[in-house]
Amino acid sequence: MTGPHAAVSSLAALRERLGEERLYVRYSEGPDDDRAGGSIDTESGLELPGLSVxxxxxxxxxxxxxxxxxxRQxxxxxxxxxxxxxxxxxxxxxxxxxxxxxxxxxxxxxxFLAVLDDGVLAEAERRYRDHFDAGRGPE
Structure with a gap:
């Protein structure tokens, strides 16, 4: 794992990063914390063989x-x-x-390539709320 680079601040900027390699989002305290201990399945208590993304x-x-x-993601x-x-x-x-x-x-x-700042997360929330029927299950 390497140190993070500059922050991504919009969905458009995030979209520009897609394509060269498969990208993922991970919610965590960061590279140092993840290096010290990976993902755990909280229900079973088992350590997973990689980081959840x-x-x-x-x-x-x-x-x-x-x-x-x-x-959505x-x-x-x-x-x-x-x-x-x-x-x-x-x-x-x-x-x-x-x-x-x-x-x-x-x-x-x-x-770890970059941190997604609060602006992009707020934009994602607005777009998700406005463009999706979240919470509605199959009929």
């Missing part, structure tokens, strides 16, 4: 704007940050070594 690259079936995908686990102000949203890449209990990718050799 959420993918930021849209799936091939996604036909809506990329910013909609990014907003950033908001899926934002509650982890909301519960612990020490946690930040980190832009990371690495090798997928498995799936966690929520089918999330698990990364080994994670590289």
């Amino acid at each position: 959420n993918p930021l690259d849209p799936e091939p079936w996604w036909t809506r704007p990329v910013e909609d995908w990014l907003a 950033l908001c899926q686990y934002k509650h982890l940050r909301d519960r612990n102000p020490e946690r930040r949203a980190w832009l990371v890449c690495g090798d997928v070594v498995g799936r966690g209990p929520d089918c999330e990718p698990l990364l080994a050799d994670a590289e």
Whole structure:
């Protein structure tokens, strides 16, 4: 893991980072904390073989704007940050070594590329609220 670079402050800036390598968001205290102890499945208590992340690259079936995908992905686990102000949203890449209990990718050799600042998270929340019917399940 390497140290973080400059902050990403908008969904447009985040979109510009997509493409060269698979990118993920990780909510954590940061590289030093993650190096000291990885992800744990809280229900079983088992240590996972990599860091829990959420993918930021849209799936091939996604036909809506990329910013909609990014907003949805950033908001899926934002509650982890909301519960612990020490946690930040980190832009990371690495090798997928498995799936966690929520089918999330698990990364080994994670590289922390940037921090996602509060502005991009607020923009993602607004877009998610305005463009999605969140909380509505299958009928």
